[in-house]
Amino acid sequence: MTTNGPATAAPRGRPRNAAVDRTVIDTVLRLIADGASIGDLTMEGIAREAGVGKATVYRRWPGKDALLLDVLTAVDSPPPLGCRSGDLRHDLILAIDYIRRRSLAKRESALMRSMVTQMESSPELWKRYHDTVVAARRRMLTSLLEDAVTSGQIRPELGADLDLLTDMVVGPVLARATLRPDAPLPDDLAERVVDTLLEGMRPRD
Amino acid sequence: MTTNGPATAAPRGRPRNAAVDRTVIDTVLRLIADGASIGDLTMEGIAREAGVGKATVYRRWPGKDALLLDVLTAVDSPPPLGCRSGDLRHDLILAIDYIRRRSLAKRESALMRSMVTQMESSPELWKRYHDTVVAARRRMLTSLLEDAVTSGQIRPELGADLDLLTDMVVGPVLARATLRPDAPLPDDLAERVVDTLLEGMRPRD
DNA sequence: ACGATACGAGACGGGGCCGTATCGTAAAGC
DNA sequence: GCTTTACGATACGGCCCCGTCTCGTATCGT
Known part of the structure; x- marks a missing residue:
């Protein structure tokens, strides 16, 4: 614990662009939808296709596996049918x-x-x-x-x-x-x- | 047509070892069964795993796709239930x-x-x-x-x-x-x- | 203004696979 | 014995990706 407060302290410098996270994840989903298998995906190719620097991707995820884990959780399955009529x-x-x-x-x-x-x-x-x-x-x-x-x-x-x-x-x-x-x-x-x-x-x- | 007879003429030189075909195909099936996806398969890795020269694989198939096509036809689905009892x-x-x-x-x-x-x-x-x-x-x-x-x-x-x-x-x-x-x-x-x-x-x- | 961090771009050495070519050896027909 | 083809092994140049690093620029808190 290096922080000095409960709110994870104050970040200094330029903050990360949250839009980049979404762009990268969306790009992965698009590539998969376009027929790419998991083995076809490369960190370099993903960054290129997302129009993003390779270092920017590595700054967020340590590798392809971690990125894919985030991709999966981003596939928000909206609560599948909470209502129940009884019939x-x-x-x-x-x-x-x-x-x-x-x-x-x-x-x-x-x-x-x-x-x-x-x-x-x-x-x-x-x-x-x-x-x-x-x-x-x-x-x-x-x-x-x-x-x-x-x-x-x-x-x-x-x-x-x-x-x-x-x-x-x-x-x-x-x-x-x-x-x-x-x-x-x-x-x-x-x-x-x-x-x-x-x-x-x-x-x- | 360079042959001079209906039986595809006579092959000269050392004949191919038919066992190699089976070994390679079996190796591919084993690799897939062990969890490899199609993208993970490489001609080099297949040859290595099969204990076979890379050139020997290329002599039989022009590329991975052709090899996989042969692998599929080799998965002989025995005639799925020809009998019929009527019940x-x-x-x-x-x-x-x-x-x-x-x-x-x-x-x-x-x-x-x-x-x-x-x-x-x-x-x-x-x-x-x-x-x-x-x-x-x-x-x-x-x-x-x-x-x-x-x-x-x-x-x-x-x-x-x-x-x-x-x-x-x-x-x-x-x-x-x-x-x-x-x-x-x-x-x-x-x-x-x-x-x-x-x-x-x-x-x- | 200043330091800190993020960004896109790309260079970098390392590694694996590509498909081809070259060995020495083996197995067939002539 | 000679030619022809197959075989395992391996070397080759080329390509792409790896993960890190360095640029110049942009954007934040102080």
Whole structure:
């Protein structure tokens, strides 16, 4: 502790330009959205593309990993659906449609694809992405399904594995967005997924 | 055409060692399985890791892209389930369990993750993977579902979008394998997915 | 005005990969 | 035996990135 006060003391000299942080982070997201993989990114290339001195980047982040960690936290997932109507069908459709709309955003889908590849080689990066984005979405759905089981809107025996139910809800949209980027994500996709899931594929006598 | 016969004439000099081809391709698959992304792979590193001269690799493939194309075709997906019992539930379980077992193989899942990231930057590579692996699996499932619609084992109105049904069948397993490598893929996963899909989540009165 | 820090630009030595070429050796046909 | 091609090893010039450092300039607190 070298500071003399609780407010981290007074900085002297010219203050840092906060806009530079955002420009660099935005540049990284843009490069990823344009098809660059994590391995393609270089500190030098990022600085060049951002129109920023290389030293300026190194002044903020010690290396590519630290920069990418900040990029991930900057992907602000706005609180994924806090409201809850109580009607399972309605709430499920809202939740899935949120993921569907997110998957339509080129930045988010490209970022997800990049992170998925990096989970082995940079587990720290993957953990951050998982905790920030993946886990947040799952939590929302799992609690939604849990309440539906207790309120009798879902067969009780299915409540034994909410994890599986969650995967069955998000799986279709994610699989389409991840593995078939050319396939459409039509407006009524969420609605149709939910209706089929709730009613089942088999004829109801 | 410089050959003088239909059998590509007679090669002179020392013949190529076919084992080298396999060694190199296996090395690439191993590196990918060990966490390397496509961008991390280098012709020099591959040759070094394979215990092979760099010139020997270049003698067979003009560059990394060509080598990777051969790697993809070497991932022989054995004919995905040609048999068909006629019982939708049974056949679906077999098909999904095939994908589940494939996802448990480290090589295959790592390769899929890598390809998913490369789809933007190297569309040719992605197309090969998609046609070889993804499309083959989908075809199997879509025709399975199609027959089930005509035989009345699936509600007729769902037959309007077999593509969606296919995504709902493969989605859960793929989502779990892709986005949650730490989550288990238990033996009875396919069975439970199919049962929930066929019966629906809602209580049947 | 002055010292301190930030900025864009770019030089710098070091290192890795690129694709090619050159070794000496090995394995085939003639 | 001679030619031809393949092989592992390695050297080569070129390129790009690394992380640090030095410029000249700009912007803050004092």
